[in-house]
Amino acid sequence: MRLLLFLLLMGVAWAEVSTQQEVALGRQAAQKIEAESGIDNSPELNRRLQTIGQSLARVCGRNDLQFQFKVLATDEFNAMALPGGFVYATRSLMRGMSDGEIAFVLGHEITHVVQRHSIKQMENEQMRKVGLLAVLVGLSGGRVNQQSAQLAGLVDQVLDSRFSQADESEADRLGTAMMARAGYDPAFALVALRTLAGRHNSETPAFVNAMLGTHPLPLERITDSYSYIPPLAYSAGANVAVVPSVPSRVRPLLERLTQAVVQSTGWRQDPTLMSSCRGQLDNMNLDREGFLLVSPAGEPDNSLERRLLTQEVAQRLLRGGVSRFGLALRAGAEGERLVWLKVR
Numbered sequence: 001m002r003l004l005l006f007l008l009l010m011g012v013a014w015a016e017v018s019t020q021q022e023v024a025l026g027r028q029a030a031q032k033i034e035a036e037s038g039i040d041n042s043p044e045l046n047r048r049l050q051t052i053g054q055s056l057a058r059v060c061g062r063n064d065l066q067f068q069f070k071v072l073a074t075d076e077f078n079a080m081a082l083p084g085g086f087v088y089a090t091r092s093l094m095r096g097m098s099d100g101e102i103a104f105v106l107g108h109e110i111t112h113v114v115q116r117h118s119i120k121q122m123e124n125e126q127m128r129k130v131g132l133l134a135v136l137v138g139l140s141g142g143r144v145n146q147q148s149a150q151l152a153g154l155v156d157q158v159l160d161s162r163f164s165q166a167d168e169s170e171a172d173r174l175g176t177a178m179m180a181r182a183g184y185d186p187a188f189a190l191v192a193l194r195t196l197a198g199r200h201n202s203e204t205p206a207f208v209n210a211m212l213g214t215h216p217l218p219l220e221r222i223t224d225s226y227s228y229i230p231p232l233a234y235s236a237g238a239n240v241a242v243v244p245s246v247p248s249r250v251r252p253l254l255e256r257l258t259q260a261v262v263q264s265t266g267w268r269q270d271p272t273l274m275s276s277c278r279g280q281l282d283n284m285n286l287d288r289e290g291f292l293l294v295s296p297a298g299e300p301d302n303s304l305e306r307r308l309l310t311q312e313v314a315q316r317l318l319r320g321g322v323s324r325f326g327l328a329l330r331a332g333a334e335g336e337r338l339v340w341l342k343v344r
């Protein structure tokens with residue numbers, strides 16, 4: 001400590017923020033966020049968040065941090081991470097996304113922490129100013145109260161800083177690779193990005209440096225995912241629990257599933273198109289008892305489309321208590337995509 005102060009007094013450029021300082025600063029910002037939004041302690045949302053978050057934290061590559069995940073009690077659809085590993089998802093986001101989508105959002109947020117995006121900004125700008133550096137030195141030494149005004153300024157800077165487009169792209173790409181390492185199908189990155197693009201709120205959001213900011217999600221973030229998702233290998237491990245089949249649940253499940261797939265993929269059920277397409281099932285050698293969904297235009301990448309849909313359907317079925325299903329994907333006569341699904 002004495003050496004650091006000495007270096008500061010000597011005007012030696014000191015641009016590195018230590019992990020201890022990073023955590024101390026993040027904790028201050030976390031207290032502010034939690035005081036403003038409140039924490040939702042409902043067991044179901046927290047259990048999901050912890051399971052997904054910790055499985056990502058284990059493979060994120062920063063063992064010097066203890067990541068913590070909390071649900072913010074706000075109806076804003078958003079997520080954010082603070083330096084030091086304080087990660088938040090709002091209860092609205094937790095309720096509105098599947099596990100795979102949440103894994104992408106958390107992977108993205110954790111990547112901001114792992115890559116020290118906020119800290120790098122500070123190191124490049126304000127942190128070079130001796131006054132702010134001294135605050136951080138005091139902060140890591142526990143003398144917070146004496147410099148509370150400057151500290152508040154630093155915390156505000158963390159909360160108000162805006163990630164660059166390059167940082168956001170890196171968080172998408174590395175976050176998707178992280179979810180794949182943790183056993184989540186990276187195809188869910190695409191589902192999540194679409195969901196986020198649809199949830200943009202033009203009103204000023206509660207957090208500036210969050211998953212969704214004041215600007216719409218740039219469409220390049222969706223199209224970029226076509227290039228980095230397909231090469232990623234992954235193996236579904238402990239994250240998917242196989243539940244014994246319960247046939248009586250199948251009918252209502254199919255209805256819920258239809259809604260879920262429509263919501264998460266953006267595909268639609270067009271009754272006219274569906275009835276005309278049903279006739280094509282015979283040519284496809286498929287069982288007429290299946291459930292049929294039609295998309296006017298599929299994904300440009302066929303293999304990605306199949307994985308995306310298969311995994312989306314599989315997760316929802318398994319959660320609903322069905323462990324076996326058949327799924328087929330065909331191009332219709334007019335170029336539309338037909339999805340046939342049968343639950344066993």
Ligand SMILES: [Zn+2]
Nearest residue numbers: 168171210211
């Ligand atoms: Zn981001």
